[in-house]
Amino acid sequence: MRSFFSTARIQKSLKARIGAALVLAYIAGVVSALPTNAQARSGVIRDAEIEALLKDYATPIFNAAGIAKGSITIALIDDRSFNAFVTTGRRMFVNIGALMEAKTPNEIIGVIAHEAGHIAGGHLTLQRERAGMAQMMATAGVVLGAGAMVAGSGNRSMNAGNGGMGIMLGAQELAVRSMLSYQRGEEQAADRAAIKYLAATNQSPRGLVDTFKRLSDDQMFKLDGIDPYLMSHPAPQDRIASLEQLASSSPVFAAKDPASLIARHEMMRAKLYGFAAKGDEVVRRYPISDMSLPARYARAIMNYRYKKVPEALAQIDDLLKSQPNNPYFWELKGQVLLEFGQAREAVVALRRATGGVPESGLIRGLLGKALVATGDRALLDDGIRELTNASQREPDDVENWRQLAIAYNQKDNIGMAEFSAAQEALLMGDMQSAVNHAAKAKARLPAGSPAALKADDILNYRKPKSN
Known part of the structure; x- marks a missing residue:
């Protein structure tokens, strides 16, 4: 498991699509599809095992929704709250808290189905369009209000400008209400779509209902002191009642999750607790008396996190005795060995891992890093x-690009080392460094080679003009 800049949490305005705060952020133009730079990856977690499971959860739902294969990226957010949301960049974000709290696969599948309803319904595109209209409404009110305040400023009365302020605030509230009235309808439409997708894939809608029952007690759904109109989702009681009515009429309401999927779900939860929870929480949830596979997994990861390397490796070896071909156990062993300076041993473990999931770019990248870290020039080509x-x-x-730059430099292939460094800088959002490295790469690479052409693309890149 890897975290991108995990000490910097994702912006609060991106944590949920519900509530008036987000709508105001949309109107202000500060929330949109996450940009593909390093700052946007703050709090994003990558893990091959969890991503593979989420893909298996999502693929049947996306097929039922008519969403093209590979067109949606699901990302994990390092946040313990229960939430998931989509952005206009066709990205779906799932908080690790949702995965840790969900008792069954069906609960997460229901959430994915709901978000797929937003995607298939084009709701995010519509929200952007309406945000622009709402901004115009609010701006017009602000201009009128400012004019009234200026006109009143010549009057010595303290209340002379209050009429203008009222116009400004009223216009902004009208803009918010206008936008939210549409959002509530879209939430209901997404719920209905989710029920349909679940039925089409022979999966129960029970998990979706259970999820919203849980969320009804969450702070973000409490109405105390909040104008119920300023809720982007329908009021929880109404929503749950509507969902229960729809769900109970589903012909597959009694359907159960397959045992194999439940087992993978429990391993995912254990992994997340092992990586994300404090040690005492892990021990309470998975006491030493619990010898189940998930409990042993969580404790092994916890010991790795707390740098108890001999204990962690012994526990991982014990896991491998139970499942000798589990690629994710081999991946974990390789990760521990590599991080604590045993690169050659890590290579052995990671080769076993890639043998089990050859399609995983994350594990292949870790293997490549281990090969380079051995310092053995004979292994550089493999790396x-x-x-x-x-x-x-x-x-x-x-x-991957950082490690490629290191590997090519060790092989004295400076052109490819500079090209790899340019790609790394580009992804980090450091355009000046990217251009500098690309220029050096182009000077050394064979003319017309794929890397030289890509370096030329970096040199010729021009930032799009903002409207």
């Missing part, structure tokens, strides 16, 4: 091969 494969599968992964 470059694995890192190149990983960068093709994960083109936005900065670490």
Whole structure:
């Protein structure tokens, strides 16, 4: 498991699409699709095992929704609250808190189905359009209000400008209400779509209902002191009642999750608790008396986090006795060994991991890093091969390009080292460094080679003009 700049949490305005605060942010123009730079990846977690499971959860739902294969990216957010949301960049974000709290796969699948309803319904595009209209409404009111305040400023009365202020505030409130009235309808439409997608894939809508029952007690759904109109979602009682009515009429309401999926779900939860929870919380949830596979997994990860390396490796080896071909156990072993200076041993473990999931760019990237870290020049070509494969599968992964730059430099291939450094800088949002490295790469690479052409693209890049 890897975290991008995990000490910097994702912006609060991106944590949820509900509530008036987000709508005001939309109107102010500060929330849009996440940009693909380093800052946007703050708080984003990558993990091959969890991403594979979420893909298996989502693929049947996306097919039922008519969403093109591979067109939606699901990202994990390092946040313990229960939430998921989509952006106009066709990205779906799921908080790790949702995965940790969800008792069944069906609960997460229901959430994915709801978000798929937003995507298939084009709601995010419509929200952007309406945000522009709402901004115009609010701006017009602000201009009128400012004019009234200026006109009143010549009057010595303290209340002379209050009429203008009232116009300004009233216009902004009208803009918010106008936008939210549409959002509530879209939430209901997404609920209905979710029920349909779940039925089409022979999955129960029970998890979706259970999720919203849980959320009804969450602070973000409490109405005390909040204008109920200023809620982007329908009032929780109304929403749950509507959902229960729709769900109970589903022909697959009694459907159960497959045992194999439940087992993977529990392993995912254990992994997240092991990585994200404090040690005492892990021990309470997975006491030493619990010898289940998820409990042993969580404790092994916890010991790795707390740098108890011998204990962690012993526990991972014990896990491998139970499931000797589990690629994610081998990945974890390789990660521990690599991080604590045993690169050669890590290579052995990570080769076993890639053998189990050869399509995983994340694990291939880790193997490539381990090969380079051995310092053995005889392994550099293998390392470059694995890192190149990983960068093709994960083109936005900065670490792969960083390691390629190191590997090519060790092979004295300065042209490719500079090109890799240019790609790394580009992904980090450092355009000046990207241009500098690209210029050096182009001077050394064979003319017309793929890397030289890409370096030329970086040199010729011009930032789009803002409207």
